[in-house]
Amino acid sequence: MEGLKKQLSDDLKSALKKGEALRVSTLRMVSSSIANKEIELRKRDIGLSNQEVLDVISSEAKKRKDAAEGFKKGGRAELAEKEMEELSILKTYLPPEISDEDLLRIIKDGIREAGTTDVKDFAKVMKVIMPTLKGKASGDRISRALKSELEKND
Numbered sequence: 001m002e003g004l005k006k007q008l009s010d011d012l013k014s015a016l017k018k019g020e021a022l023r024v025s026t027l028r029m030v031s032s033s034i035a036n037k038e039i040e041l042r043k044r045d046i047g048l049s050n051q052e053v054l055d056v057i058s059s060e061a062k063k064r065k066d067a068a069e070g071f072k073k074g075g076r077a078e079l080a081e082k083e084m085e086e087l088s089i090l091k092t093y094l095p096p097e098i099s100d101e102d103l104l105r106i107i108k109d110g111i112r113e114a115g116t117t118d119v120k121d122f123a124k125v126m127k128v129i130m131p132t133l134k135g136k137a138s139g140d141r142i143s144r145a146l147k148s149e150l151e152k153n154d
Contacts, residue, residue: 003050004057006094007036011134022082030060054094054135061090062138063078098136099146106132106147107142 008027017022034056041052045057048056064087070079071073098106110129111117125146 003014004053005047005150007048008034008053022085023089029086029094030057033060051135057090057093058135061087061094061120064090083106095135097138097141098133103133103137103142103145104149107146110146111149119147122146122150125150 008031012027014030016025019080034048034053037052037056038048040130041048041053064083068080068083068087071083106129107125110125110132113120114125115126116124126143127145129142
């Protein structure tokens with residue numbers, strides 16, 4: 001166990017000692033998700049790479065964000081607040097998101113590389129830019145920015 005997975009384990013022990021209930025439950029949840037991913041990928045013996053652990057944390061963060069939005073729409077503010085608190089705990093383990101300027105620059109480069117400015121070729125451009133942007137910005141943020149950029153060219 002090394003890197004990010006070890007840090008999560010150490011932070012869980014620390015939160016247990018301090019009696020931080022929400023942090024403990026959040027870190028246990030993400031640890032469980034990591035263990036499930038190891039089983040799914042048949043990497044129980046060797047463990048996940050730091051990038052794979054980041055992918056699991058990112059996925060869990062997205063689940064929290066989506067759940068919070070759902071609870072807000074359903075008028076359950078207290079549940080939405082809990083999801084947002086869990087999201088903020090998870091975000092401490094994720095690298096900061098890319099700036100809007102850098103995101104736009106990469107999208108414009110991707111549009112140029114794909115050789116299209118048509119909204120119908122959205123997937124073609126996504127295929128070009130996603131390897132660069134993976135883990136640096138959320139998929140919905142990338143999607144919105146790309147759609148906006150392609151619509152400007154119509």
